[in-house]
Amino acid sequence: MKRLKLGMVGGGRGAFIGGVHRIASRIDGRFELVAGALSSSADTAAESAADLGIAPDRSYSDFRVMAKTEADRSDGIDAVAIVTPNQMHAAPVIAFLRAGISVICDKPLCATLAEADEIAAAIKSSSAHFVLTHNYTGYPLVRHARRIIANGELGAIRVAQIEYAQDWLAKSIENEGQKQAAWRTDPAKSGGGGAIGDIGTHAFNLLGFVTGLKTEALSADLHSFGTGRQVDDNAHILLRMQGGAKAMLWASQIAIGNENRMCLRVYGEKGGLEWSQENPNVMSLTVHGEAKRILTRGGAGFGDGSQLWTRIPPGHPEGYLECFANIYTEAADLIEGKNDGAMLPGIDEGLQGMQFIDTCLRSAKNNSEWLPFGLKKS
Amino acid sequence: MKRLKLGMVGGGRGAFIGGVHRIASRIDGRFELVAGALSSSADTAAESAADLGIAPDRSYSDFRVMAKTEADRSDGIDAVAIVTPNQMHAAPVIAFLRAGISVICDKPLCATLAEADEIAAAIKSSSAHFVLTHNYTGYPLVRHARRIIANGELGAIRVAQIEYAQDWLAKSIENEGQKQAAWRTDPAKSGGGGAIGDIGTHAFNLLGFVTGLKTEALSADLHSFGTGRQVDDNAHILLRMQGGAKAMLWASQIAIGNENRMCLRVYGEKGGLEWSQENPNVMSLTVHGEAKRILTRGGAGFGDGSQLWTRIPPGHPEGYLECFANIYTEAADLIEGKNDGAMLPGIDEGLQGMQFIDTCLRSAKNNSEWLPFGLKKS
Amino acid sequence: MKRLKLGMVGGGRGAFIGGVHRIASRIDGRFELVAGALSSSADTAAESAADLGIAPDRSYSDFRVMAKTEADRSDGIDAVAIVTPNQMHAAPVIAFLRAGISVICDKPLCATLAEADEIAAAIKSSSAHFVLTHNYTGYPLVRHARRIIANGELGAIRVAQIEYAQDWLAKSIENEGQKQAAWRTDPAKSGGGGAIGDIGTHAFNLLGFVTGLKTEALSADLHSFGTGRQVDDNAHILLRMQGGAKAMLWASQIAIGNENRMCLRVYGEKGGLEWSQENPNVMSLTVHGEAKRILTRGGAGFGDGSQLWTRIPPGHPEGYLECFANIYTEAADLIEGKNDGAMLPGIDEGLQGMQFIDTCLRSAKNNSEWLPFGLKKS
Amino acid sequence: MKRLKLGMVGGGRGAFIGGVHRIASRIDGRFELVAGALSSSADTAAESAADLGIAPDRSYSDFRVMAKTEADRSDGIDAVAIVTPNQMHAAPVIAFLRAGISVICDKPLCATLAEADEIAAAIKSSSAHFVLTHNYTGYPLVRHARRIIANGELGAIRVAQIEYAQDWLAKSIENEGQKQAAWRTDPAKSGGGGAIGDIGTHAFNLLGFVTGLKTEALSADLHSFGTGRQVDDNAHILLRMQGGAKAMLWASQIAIGNENRMCLRVYGEKGGLEWSQENPNVMSLTVHGEAKRILTRGGAGFGDGSQLWTRIPPGHPEGYLECFANIYTEAADLIEGKNDGAMLPGIDEGLQGMQFIDTCLRSAKNNSEWLPFGLKKS
Numbered sequence A, B, C, D: 001m002k003r004l005k006l007g008m009v010g011g012g013r014g015a016f017i018g019g020v021h022r023i024a025s026r027i028d029g030r031f032e033l034v035a036g037a038l039s040s041s042a043d044t045a046a047e048s049a050a051d052l053g054i055a056p057d058r059s060y061s062d063f064r065v066m067a068k069t070e071a072d073r074s075d076g077i078d079a080v081a082i083v084t085p086n087q088m089h090a091a092p093v094i095a096f097l098r099a100g101i102s103v104i105c106d107k108p109l110c111a112t113l114a115e116a117d118e119i120a121a122a123i124k125s126s127s128a129h130f131v132l133t134h135n136y137t138g139y140p141l142v143r144h145a146r147r148i149i150a151n152g153e154l155g156a157i158r159v160a161q162i163e164y165a166q167d168w169l170a171k172s173i174e175n176e177g178q179k180q181a182a183w184r185t186d187p188a189k190s191g192g193g194g195a196i197g198d199i200g201t202h203a204f205n206l207l208g209f210v211t212g213l214k215t216e217a218l219s220a221d222l223h224s225f226g227t228g229r230q231v232d233d234n235a236h237i238l239l240r241m242q243g244g245a246k247a248m249l250w251a252s253q254i255a256i257g258n259e260n261r262m263c264l265r266v267y268g269e270k271g272g273l274e275w276s277q278e279n280p281n282v283m284s285l286t287v288h289g290e291a292k293r294i295l296t297r298g299g300a301g302f303g304d305g306s307q308l309w310t311r312i313p314p315g316h317p318e319g320y321l322e323c324f325a326n327i328y329t330e331a332a333d334l335i336e337g338k339n340d341g342a343m344l345p346g347i348d349e350g351l352q353g354m355q356f357i358d359t360c361l362r363s364a365k366n367n368s369e370w371l372p373f374g375l376k377k378s
Helices: A017-027 A042-051 A063-072 A090-098 A113-124 A140-150 A179-184 A195-211 A320-335 A347-365 B017-027 B042-051 B063-072 B090-098 B113-124 B140-150 B179-184 B195-211 B320-335 B347-365 C017-027 C042-051 C063-072 C090-098 C113-124 C140-150 C179-184 C195-211 C320-335 C347-365 D017-027 D042-051 D063-072 D090-098 D113-124 D140-150 D179-184 D195-211 D320-335 D347-365
Strands: A004-009 A031-037 A079-082 A102-105 A130-132 A157-165 A215-223 A234-241 A246-252 A261-268 A271-276 A282-287 A292-296 B004-009 B031-037 B079-082 B102-105 B130-132 B157-165 B215-223 B234-241 B246-252 B261-268 B271-276 B282-287 B292-296 C004-009 C031-037 C079-082 C102-105 C130-132 C157-165 C215-223 C234-241 C246-252 C261-268 C271-276 C282-287 C292-296 D004-009 D031-037 D079-082 D102-105 D130-132 D157-165 D215-223 D234-241 D246-252 D261-268 D271-276 D282-287 D292-296
Touching: A004 A017, A004 A063, A017 A031, A017 A079, A017 A320, A017 D017, A031 A042, A031 A063, A063 A079, A063 A090, A079 A090, A090 A102, A090 A113, A102 A320, A113 A347, A130 A320, A130 A347, A140 A195, A140 A261, A140 A271, A140 A282, A140 A320, A157 A195, A195 A215, A195 A234, A195 A246, A195 A261, A195 A347, A215 A347, A215 B215, A215 B234, A234 B215, A234 B234, A234 B246, A246 B234, A246 B246, A320 D320, B004 B017, B004 B063, B017 B031, B017 B079, B017 B320, B017 C017, B031 B042, B031 B063, B063 B079, B063 B090, B079 B090, B090 B102, B090 B113, B102 B320, B113 B347, B130 B320, B130 B347, B140 B195, B140 B261, B140 B271, B140 B282, B140 B320, B157 B195, B195 B215, B195 B234, B195 B246, B195 B261, B195 B347, B215 B347, B320 C320, C004 C017, C004 C063, C017 C031, C017 C079, C017 C320, C031 C042, C031 C063, C063 C079, C063 C090, C079 C090, C090 C102, C090 C113, C102 C320, C113 C347, C130 C320, C130 C347, C140 C195, C140 C261, C140 C271, C140 C282, C140 C320, C157 C195, C195 C215, C195 C234, C195 C246, C195 C261, C195 C347, C215 C347, C215 D215, C215 D234, C234 D215, C234 D234, C234 D246, C246 D234, C246 D246, D004 D017, D004 D063, D017 D031, D017 D079, D017 D320, D031 D042, D031 D063, D063 D079, D063 D090, D079 D090, D090 D102, D090 D113, D102 D320, D113 D347, D130 D320, D130 D347, D140 D195, D140 D261, D140 D271, D140 D282, D140 D320, D157 D195, D195 D215, D195 D234, D195 D246, D195 D261, D195 D347, D215 D347
Parallel strands: A004 A031, A004 A079, A079 A102, A102 A130, A157 A246, B004 B031, B004 B079, B079 B102, B102 B130, B157 B246, C004 C031, C004 C079, C079 C102, C102 C130, C157 C246, D004 D031, D004 D079, D079 D102, D102 D130, D157 D246
Antiparallel strands: A157 A261, A215 A234, A234 A246, A261 A271, A271 A282, A282 A292, A292 C292, B157 B261, B215 B234, B234 B246, B261 B271, B271 B282, B282 B292, B292 D292, C157 C261, C215 C234, C234 C246, C261 C271, C271 C282, C282 C292, D157 D261, D215 D234, D234 D246, D261 D271, D271 D282, D282 D292
């Protein structure tokens, strides 16, 4: 088994999500990190590269130089991970795609709808692949939930309740030098959305992934509770979905007592299910008229093929890093032509996320007006 | 200790909530059921009275006769429980109040706003008391949550999430002869609302009881999923409350896998708490920056005075019947002049519930328009 | 429906379990408390009787006088509840049985094996009934578990884990004037056992009730952790049961963080189940090779006939008082000849409990020697 | 950062724990697998090596050749993972230690006490390090529990309840060609113990790790429920520990409904705590007289230094693979001289585990006789 060569843009010292991507790329041994433009500061880039065992000649301070150089090398990278803040996604994504290098990009896609269109165009004209790390779709039981619904076990979907609650922004720590909080609450860097962009897009994506339904309209009530905060930190959103289904989406970063409580509940004509990210190895499923069943990752009824999504027996918990690794491993399969990436989030999910942010912001500005949600396809 | 004499209107053979009221009235030994107009059918009334050990001469088939006769007896009833379907509340409530007999009425208050005003007027001109059995306010930890918030332990409230999910109407069993389903889904009997009236009013009342905040506006998306159903069975509601707080309220009777999942979460500047009806003897409380604490009914920190709301040591669960009994026992105290009924739901809560139903129906008809919620006082 | 007339011995002001018996007797309206020897102090007895609305001429300070007088009255009591400390059970039990009055006695049966034999003899020669309030057997899901096992759904039982953990004796509060702790930790009053008598007998009884298996031998390691305490406050017990099943029993009153955690797990060849008293409305059941199912009180699969054991729909929790009321209500049926009391604990369970205490004490004294457990039948 | 070079003995196609070790070694990027004697079959060894990207010249079919060859290479391995069945641990462990190569060995240490002594001697005379993968000690909250107890927050320990329940051997699948079951239930390969060796040693080790207490005596009741099974599949064990503490240990592989339920509860004079492996990111802690607190991995009160044991923020679950990776990462630090391995299980824990198995077997053979547990030190 040969490892794919991976580069990274962003993710230098002091960053958060870059480290997650690196672990995720390593877990199944399918990638080897060999190049990086880890920081826009040349010094930080070089030091960060040294930390990670990247050879000095493959540490870049300019992602454009990196894209060109790596494309020209015979041992150049097969894929690049883009883990910069949102407003710095579009340029490197496009540069690497144009250089024919596959891109694994953190979410949300970018900062503006205009950028999103440019990325979509770049993907169309590139031979390389594009994967967006809506990583929660990599949880084995999330995928099992999707399959249960696709198989019709719940019947036509009626109602979904999705929430993603955190509390780390309960105080305005962006004013106290917390770097992660600072860029996420700066509208110029985040792209205008706060909680709706950072975690709301995850929730929205999960809702669509599991139910298989498109959103047709939404009504959003957004609010900033943090003192002096310029972006939303609490979002209350109603959704109307295909086939008459209705959903509620709650995203909050000020709900004290919640760490990363992302919880999805889906109810159909014939049954209901419930899953929560903080204990992701169990899911409940109730068929109408029967007792609730507790499904476990890898346990009874988990289904053929699902063992690809998990590494260890049921009862030994897998977590966030393994769900993230599933995305990386399937990206490797996609790049190597071993699968078609059907389960992988990509540009469509990215565009939908950007439209979700935009539609929420417009609805909220107009007193929660219901707005149609015209899902653009790439 | 002398027992108060209790009468009952409704609650004959085949009824549900009447039996609950009877148990609740007995648990603390403060009431003795001695009279009843248990059914509008004379035969059923008599048979039901015999079942319950009510003397034949105090079994009535007409509540007006009962009110008059009992008021005239030297050993007449001190209070009457009204446990008929919603659209049959107003007339008996008014009749007994006019007869000077205290009323303990099931919720929602009645079927129309006009009736509600009549009841309010009758209360004003009566010397008797009026209690509305929003029984969930009787749960000890619900009261403790209210006190925690009133004490400022959570700081200013920012967000509340309240839900009441059931699944017993997932199928349209009202078409199959299920009596409870039939009247609750008949707009003429329920008062127009379905889930919003039957359980939404409970959720709305609990939200106000615990947070101490009034609702200023709401936006409602109501839907009927049951085939041929004429009232809502799923309600998605956004609320804006005093002081800038925001809330989401979900009431559903088609969410398969939920029996009576009424769950309240409240988040303020300084902390958050969570309570769920299905396991009501625990509540979580998180102060910002500290570990979550699990409070138990009667356990550490439960507080002085709270022992009045519970009968047995922590770890021995109390349930729905005991919370209902708390309402009855405090009603006895109120009638005997031993307390002022400050914790008891009454006409104000009843009016608010009726306005809640009305406002939701109007908002939903106009595409979830935000409507002001002008809380009328009795 | 006529109410049975109930008397009570013990349970005056300051007592605990007497109040529980009174509520339990009232919940279903089958008993009316009309007489009592509520305290051995004449003053306390009279005051306590007045509190409870017992007529002065039916308040007694001597239970023997009460037994004789009530037996002689045409409106005398049908049954008496014995709620005194353990060492004061035998005499009143025997006195009332001899007077032909049915007895509902708190557990454990009494203080010594010799007393137990006397009680058994008195029962044999009396026309009245005897019920022992091992109340946990009244929980609906406990009875459902018993039925599941009796039906063979778990196959032959292999292993059971039963525990009852409390923490109220973590400190030696018996030295600080806590009345409940004082008599329970006084070997002269408790009968020699501490935790094994007070809660261990409940656990042991539940184990036999649910599994339907007799214990054949046990090995006990008892310990007193409380400073200066003379009875065990922690018991570690191994059991060998009929058919080769093995069990562990843990009873502790010093396990900080546990209020009344009584938890039973049973595993057979074909399946396993688990139930816990602190959230008694749910139980898990796993059939080998299938997903775990969550059974609820009154929910799917609860079974015909079970509705007799519960009063309200699933999702509305019942608790400790309702399980206790089930014992009283079936006792009423038994006394009225409406059932045979097959589910009710009685003298056999009482004798077994006494033998359990005795065998544990002897085993512990001899370094946890395995001792045969010859279950005597009454 | 330079990666350490890792070899592996065992872990070829069809094996289980080898794959876990490989992932664990990769997660933090501290090891690179470069050599292996992955199977005693030369063909399987070569194919397995190719699967894993090991160069053909570093795939060995004989671990002795591997030890010698790698020791002689200038780029030879720094450490070797021994992941063969129990009875094939001792020989390779000793061979690599003698070759000066550090050893990371799966548990239990080996198959016999005599082998254990030989391993201990080899460690003494080697300059290389020895780590035993009692991986559960790598869970962040397990370490936090140990620290809480070491800090005296629970006071003197009184009682501990430890259990490890599985159900995968409920049926005798060893007779149906299940490879993992076959060697684990073959006394010749497992070393005599069944559940006590496979999972009981984990439980026993965790008990000592967290409480910091040595076991002084034990009494074991072992049983084989599986048809035709030659080793124990259920173990009921009582323990007496230093300072008068008492413990119960339950290990079972036939408890249907349990996947890998390893649960530890510890109670002291001042408090109690509880942790369970299946949801390892939370732990409860109760200080006497206070409400129970829910501690989370990385959450409030997690403590300075603990961040070394975790990679991502609280609320994003880590699992079994990350706890295993903590062992590998600290082994890397130990080998590189960066820490002293104080938290790492090694030969002492290995010897204790072997003595635990031996003592349990002897006690069980003699009717659960209490046997002293003389902990040998290496």
